[in-house]
Amino acid sequence: MAYWKQQTLCGNRHFDAGEYARALDCYQQALWLARQQFSCWPDADEAVAALVVAHHNLADLLIAMTLPDRAADMLCHIHDCLIATSQSPACSDPLRASALRHSHNTRTELLTFVRKHGTHAGIQRCLGQCQCQAEPASRLH
Structure with a gap:
């Protein structure tokens, strides 16, 4: 966890300095x-949070690099991963529960992306199949 945190903070520093290639690394x-x-x-909660933060940081960087489609794909990937984990009998109960809790955050990020950048087919697919919905995906149209 310490090395993950170190890499994340290093990425944040480079991102803030506009050094996108270094932040990407x-x-x-x-x-x-x-x-x-x-x-x-x-x-389990730290594990899920680290995975979500890593994906969201990359998505933010991709948006800054004017690659919104790749950012949307990144957001969809982590959301799908959490939904799959929350439903997998191969995963521990704490990991499944944490994945379900964090899927609410990834769903919020998907909605935020649509509000800021417009619709995206992958995101619409994710929102359409989401079992963690707080509001219907149809309200996005």
């Missing part, structure tokens, strides 16, 4: 670390 490393340790971190 750090954020990709943080994402790789979060994926590698996802199912073995002792604290």
Whole structure:
């Protein structure tokens, strides 16, 4: 977890300085670390939070790099991952519960993306199949 946090903070510093290529390297490393340790971190909520933060940081960077379609794909990927994890009998109960809780946050990010950048087919698909809906996806049209 410490190295993931270090890579994330390094990415944040580079992002804030407008050094997008360096931020990308750090954020990709943080994402790789979060994926590698996802199912073995002792604290399931920390594991899920690290994976979500890594994806959202990359999505923010991709938007700043004027790559909104890639950012939308990143947001969809983490949302789909959390939904799948929350429904997987192969995952521990704490990991499944945490994934479901965090899927509410990833759904909010999907909605925010649509409000700021317009509709995106992948996001509409995610919102249409989401089991964590607080408001119907049809309200986005």
